[in-house]
Amino acid sequence: MAFDKTPGWLDWYSGPSKPQFKLPPNAVDAHCHVFGPGAEFPFAAERKYTPCDASKAQLYALRDHLGFARNVVVQATCHGADNRAMLDACTSSGGRARGVATVKRSVSDAELRSMHAAGVRGVRFNFVKRLVDFTPKDELLEIASRIHSLGWHVVIYFEAVDLPELWDFFSALPNTIVVDHMGRPDVSQGLNGPEFELFVQFMRQHPNVWSKVSCPERLSVRGPKALNGQQSAYADVVPFARRIVQTFPDRVLWGTDWPHPNLKDHMPDDGLLVDFIPQIAPTAGLRQKLLVDNPMRLYWPELQPEST
Numbered sequence: 001m002a003f004d005k006t007p008g009w010l011d012w013y014s015g016p017s018k019p020q021f022k023l024p025p026n027a028v029d030a031h032c033h034v035f036g037p038g039a040e041f042p043f044a045a046e047r048k049y050t051p052c053d054a055s056k057a058q059l060y061a062l063r064d065h066l067g068f069a070r071n072v073v074v075q076a077t078c079h080g081a082d083n084r085a086m087l088d089a090c091t092s093s094g095g096r097a098r099g100v101a102t103v104k105r106s107v108s109d110a111e112l113r114s115m116h117a118a119g120v121r122g123v124r125f126n127f128v129k130r131l132v133d134f135t136p137k138d139e140l141l142e143i144a145s146r147i148h149s150l151g152w153h154v155v156i157y158f159e160a161v162d163l164p165e166l167w168d169f170f171s172a173l174p175n176t177i178v179v180d181h182m183g184r185p186d187v188s189q190g191l192n193g194p195e196f197e198l199f200v201q202f203m204r205q206h207p208n209v210w211s212k213v214s215c216p217e218r219l220s221v222r223g224p225k226a227l228n229g230q231q232s233a234y235a236d237v238v239p240f241a242r243r244i245v246q247t248f249p250d251r252v253l254w255g256t257d258w259p260h261p262n263l264k265d266h267m268p269d270d271g272l273l274v275d276f277i278p279q280i281a282p283t284a285g286l287r288q289k290l291l292v293d294n295p296m297r298l299y300w301p302e303l304q305p306e307s308t
């Protein structure tokens with residue numbers, strides 16, 4: 001089937017730069033997607049956008065170019081609850097990709113077990129209104145409880161302004177919870193603004209909550225331009241991500257978010273995104289946790305050294 005991209009849709013950046021920052025061995029890109037290709041894996045009827053194609057081969061070429069060892073492929077809303085493209089990416093990765101699925105209440109236990117065998121280790125609940133229609137909370141709670149017995153976690157995506165209303169629901173989830181993109185702070189409110197303070201409090205009060213400190217390109221108001229050569233790209237996001245990394249070093253993950261859905265103003269060079277990492281994780285110890293130890297513990301626990 002042929003698909004026309006949403007008008008104004010920016011394609012992913014071809015020819016990304018080679019990062020100056022050398023990733024540690026076994027680093028994991030813990031948030032990225034595949035889109036189609038639409039001719040092979042059609043986009044869902046209920047989608048809110050139609051992306052460009054972004055195949056598993058292109059994702060894995062980027063992985064190798066940037067110096068990552070592994071990926072976590074997160075189901076994108078343009079595929080709804082049809083997980084075939086994500087599952088295909090996982091099963092053809094030679095064990096180097098895990099997945100996060102979107103499922104409905106109607107999913108069978110056999111389907112969940114088969115997804116587990118393919119590499120799925122979590123489901124995503126999306127509360128961003130421009131991306132999805134509302135799913136009843138009782139359905140989500142039922143799913144969370146069923147996947148809990150498989151040892152899976154729940155990835156949640158929401159806007160900072162919605163956290164107060166979602167707090168009790170998140171608190172009721174029995175799983176490990178992974179928040180996408182720091183709960184999308186409005187960085188113009190400042191590091192000590194009430195919404196980001198609430199997010200920090202949320203992580204403090206819930207030891208089962210982790211955060212991806214990803215997507216500076218999505219959160220930045222200033223954008224990719226360095227200021228007088230003094231500050232880096234996306235400098236206004238650095239203090240937010242660094243605060244989360246330094247406060248919760250054992251519960252943070254990082255990902256490129258390739259192929260960067262729904263960016264209208266600019267498309268980031270993924271090499272520059274990798275160069276952002278040392279600013280938010282200023283020591284080698286923090287970077288080891290963020291890029292290797294934490295994602296390996298969550299997604300490849302079987303490869304973890306035995307603790308004594």
Ligand code: 0GY
Nearest residue numbers: 075076077078131257261262
């Ligand atoms: C992201 C962010 C977005 C989109 C999706 O599944 C998706 O469609 O996650 C967004 O538009 O903010 O994490 O890729």
